[in-house]
Every structure is written in structure tokens, then in C-alpha cells.
Amino acid sequence: MPDPAHTLEAGDPQDAGRRRALTRIGWTGLSLLGLASVPALIRFLRPRGWRDRGEIVELGPLAEYRSTTVSARWVQRHGLWLVRRAGRLFALEARCTHLGCTPRWVGDDAGFLCPCHGSRFDEDGVPLNGPATQPLQRLGIRVEGGEVVVDRSLRAQLDRAERDRRFYVPI
Amino acid sequence: MGGSVTREPRWLHGLRHSQVWRSVFRSGVPVQPRERLAVVLSNVFFHLHPLRIRAASLRLRRTFCLGGLSFMAFLVLTVTGILLMFHYRPTPEHAYADIQDLMSVVPFGRLLRNLHRWSAHAMVILVIAHMARVFHAGAFRPPREFNWVVGVLLLALTFILSFTGYLLPWDQLSYWAVTVGANMAGAAPVIGHNGPLALVGEDADVRALLLGGRAVGAAALLRFYVLHCVLVPGAMGLLMAMHFFRVRRDGGVLAKY
Numbered sequence: 001m002p003d004p005a006h007t008l009e010a011g012d013p014q015d016a017g018r019r020r021a022l023t024r025i026g027w028t029g030l031s032l033l034g035l036a037s038v039p040a041l042i043r044f045l046r047p048r049g050w051r052d053r054g055e056i057v058e059l060g061p062l063a064e065y066r067s068t069t070v071s072a073r074w075v076q077r078h079g080l081w082l083v084r085r086a087g088r089l090f091a092l093e094a095r096c097t098h099l100g101c102t103p104r105w106v107g108d109d110a111g112f113l114c115p116c117h118g119s120r121f122d123e124d125g126v127p128l129n130g131p132a133t134q135p136l137q138r139l140g141i142r143v144e145g146g147e148v149v150v151d152r153s154l155r156a157q158l159d160r161a162e163r164d165r166r167f168y169v170p171i
Numbered sequence: 172m173g174g175s176v177t178r179e180p181r182w183l184h185g186l187r188h189s190q191v192w193r194s195v196f197r198s199g200v201p202v203q204p205r206e207r208l209a210v211v212l213s214n215v216f217f218h219l220h221p222l223r224i225r226a227a228s229l230r231l232r233r234t235f236c237l238g239g240l241s242f243m244a245f246l247v248l249t250v251t252g253i254l255l256m257f258h259y260r261p262t263p264e265h266a267y268a269d270i271q272d273l274m275s276v277v278p279f280g281r282l283l284r285n286l287h288r289w290s291a292h293a294m295v296i297l298v299i300a301h302m303a304r305v306f307h308a309g310a311f312r313p314p315r316e317f318n319w320v321v322g323v324l325l326l327a328l329t330f331i332l333s334f335t336g337y338l339l340p341w342d343q344l345s346y347w348a349v350t351v352g353a354n355m356a357g358a359a360p361v362i363g364h365n366g367p368l369a370l371v372g373e374d375a376d377v378r379a380l381l382l383g384g385r386a387v388g389a390a391a392l393l394r395f396y397v398l399h400c401v402l403v404p405g406a407m408g409l410l411m412a413m414h415f416f417r418v419r420r421d422g423g424v425l426a427k428y
Contacts, residue, residue, distance in 0.1 A: 047384045050374045100354040101347050116347045
């Protein structure tokens with residue numbers, strides 16, 4: 001049996017009420033602090049040096065792409081290939097439509113090969129074998145003063161891109 | 172128990188009566204059942220143990236020792252993992268080469284890495300088997316439902332340990348596996364930018380927080396290392412202590428529902 005003089009509720013009833021209020025204030029404060037630190041933690045963990053990739057990228061003179069079928073110059077930096085086919089230049093996004101790995105251009109016979117699950121795509125981005133079933137995405141492309149400009153905010157599936165002037169330029 | 176009395180050698184007698192010995196072991200060897208119970212109750216290493224175990228619960232086919240074996244695998248992984256940490260640097264310049272060194276140059280490095288790898292596979296299998304076993308015993312029903320939930324969390328953490336450890340060798344397999352895994356996280360509802368009901372953009376969703384960047388790189392390697400070596404094992408240690416304690420509390424492995 002605890003000594004009544006030493007229990008929390010002992011003494012002046014005003015005292016006990018104050019104690020309860022202080023406890024409540026304390027816990028409320030701690031809870032608010034905990035809640036407030038959740039967004040702080042998320043901000044802390046956000047990637048450092050995140051630059052918006054820039055939706056519009058300039059890729060040099062159009063003439064440079066006359067000699068190659070597939071230009072892999074911009075895969076590292078911008079995640080896209082420029083492909084010349086049947087008098088047209090278009091931009092393919094370097095992102096496998098299966099699970100988002102970056103395929104590799106391995107030459108005319110093999111096309112684009114994805115390292116993850118072996119999907120292959122031809123120069124048009126059409127899957128030659130699975131597991132990918134969708135063709136690679138096409139990106140918006142235009143020529144400004146002889147320079148190739150790709151607009152990544154514009155993207156389309158193959159069949160639409162073939163008919164839409166915003167997704168290819170004559171070369 | 173104490174049938175024949177054997178004479179203690181003099182050095183052992185001296186040791187047992189020294190100040191040092193008696194400061195560690197306050198009482199003598201427990202002989203009486205009552206004293207033995209006191210050890211289990213009061214010893215820091217034994218207090219998770221039950222006071223008594225019914226013979227029926229020791230039958231192999233009751234548990235197949237799956238929980239205990241999972242814990243054993245966790246212990247092996249902790250020991251081998253800490254040893255591997257002495258030779259591994261989680262940076263793109265060093266990670267792959269350090270693993271190659273472990274496999275070819277460091278004495279016992281290959282053994283330790285293989286132990287770590289196989290124990291990791293074993294732990295995943297054992298934990299799943301353990302879950303299946305207790306499911307068939309109705310462990311999700313009261314009074315054991317809380318411990319079932321703790322177990323599910325432990326299963327999830329086991330998978331996270333597996334996933335984060337997979338990146339550390341920093342080879343093609345791990346790089347692309349984690350690329351795919353992170354993309355899956357990015358497609359999760361609400362917390363992933365590609366998922367349904369996405370709350371946040373590409374630069375603050377769970378994928379970005381996990382990778383610390385747009386793609387798998389130096390930041391991702393470091394984050395996975397910290398998760399793999401500190402955060403997840405720490406959380407698992409806490410949950411495991413609760414898990415084992417609750418097994419006793421809820422009536423041991425023979426608990427009825």
C-alpha cells in the first residue's frame with residue numbers, strides 16, 4: 001500500500017490538476033514535435049543536387065545525324081537515342097517498357113537489348129522479343145535553326161508518333 | 172545431478188572464491204529446482220526463456236524448429252556481416268573491387284561471404300516456412316494475433332534486408348535488380364510518383380528517398396548500406412525480442428486457440 005502522501009494525486013487538489021495539465025501539455029508538445037519532424041525527415045532524405053533534367057534539350061546540328069542509323073551519344077546524359085529511318089529522324093526514350101531498365105544499342109542485327117530480362121527492340125523501338133510487349137516511347141523532336149531539339153514533355157506511342165509531325169523530322 | 176562428489180582442484184577453488192568471480196556470479200551453482208528457476212528469471216541472457224517447457228513442445232514435428240533456425244540464420248548473418256564490413260567500402264569506386272578482394276585475396280573472405288549469402292537465402296526460406304507453419308496452427312487468432320502481426324513485420328524486414336543486401340556487390344545483377352525494385356517502389360500507390368493516387372513528385376517519392384537520386388548511383392549504394400547494416404537489423408532486433416517474449420507470454424508453442 002503506497003503512502004498516500006507520496007501518490008501523484010496527493011495534496012492540494014489544485015496541485016494535482018496542474019500536474020495533469022502539465023503532463024498533457026508535455027505529451028502534446030512531444031507529439032507535435034514528432035509529427036513536425038516527419039516532413040523534416042523527408043526533406044532531409046530527399047536527393048541532394050536534384051536538377052530538373054530540363055524537358056527541352058538541344059542536341060547539335062541535324063547534319064551530324066545524317067551518317068548514322070542509331071546515335072547513342074545522348075543515352076548517358078539525356079536518356080534517349082536519335083534514330084534515322086526512311087528519311088526521318090526521331091527520338092526514342094532509353095527506357096525499357098517492361099520494367100524501366102536502360103537497354104543498350106548492340107547493332108543492326110540485335111537492336112536494343114535490355115540487360116534486365118533480355119527484351120529486344122528494333123530501330124523503330126518495336127519489341128522483337130519479350131518480356132516487353134510495348135514499343136519504346138517516342139519523344140517530341142523539331143529542328144530550330146538547323147539544330148535538333150528534343151522535347152521530353154511530349155511523348156507518344158509508335159503508331160501515333162508515326163503520323164504526328166511533332167515526333168519526327170525529315171532528314 | 173550431484174551423485175558423486177568430486178574434489179575441486181585447488182586452482183578452481185581459488186578462482187571460485189576470488190573477488191572477481193564472486194562479483195560476476197553472486198550465488199553458487201544452482202542445484203535446486205527453485206534456484207534454477209531463479210536463474211531463468213533473473214539472468215539477463217536467460218530471461219526470455221520459459222520457466223518450464225512441456226515435453227510435448229519439444230517434439231520436432233510440433234515446430235520443426237523453424238523460428239529458432241530463422242534466428243540462428245540471423246545470428247550467422249550478423250556475425251559474418253560484421254566481419255565483411257571490415258573489408259567493404261560502400262562507394263562505386265571500391266565496392267565491386269572490395270568484393271573481388273574478399274573472394275580472392277582476403278583469407279577466409281570467400282568463406283565468410285558465402286556463409287553470409289547462403290544464410291541469407293536460408294533465412295528467407297526459413298522465415299516463410301515458419302510463417303506457413305504457424306499459420307496452420309492458427310497463430311493469427313487470439314490470443315496470439317499481436318505476435319502474428321509482429322511476425323509479419325519481421326517477414327517484411329527480412330525481405331528488405333535481402334533487397335538492400337543485393338545491391339552491395341555492385342555488379343550488373345545487383346544494379347539492374349535494384350533499378351527494377353526501385354521502379355516498383357515508384358509505382359506504389361500514394362507514396363510513389365508513378366503509382367495511383369500519387370501524393371508527391373518524382374523528386375520526393377519513396378523511390379527518390381530510397382535511391383537518393385534519379386537512378387541507382389553512389390547515393391543509393393550508401394543508403395542501402397546504412398539500411399542493410401544498421402537500421403533494418405536494429406529494428407529486427409527490437410521486434411525479435413518482442414516476438415520471443417510474446418511467444419512465452421501467449422502460452423508457448425502449444426498455445427490453444
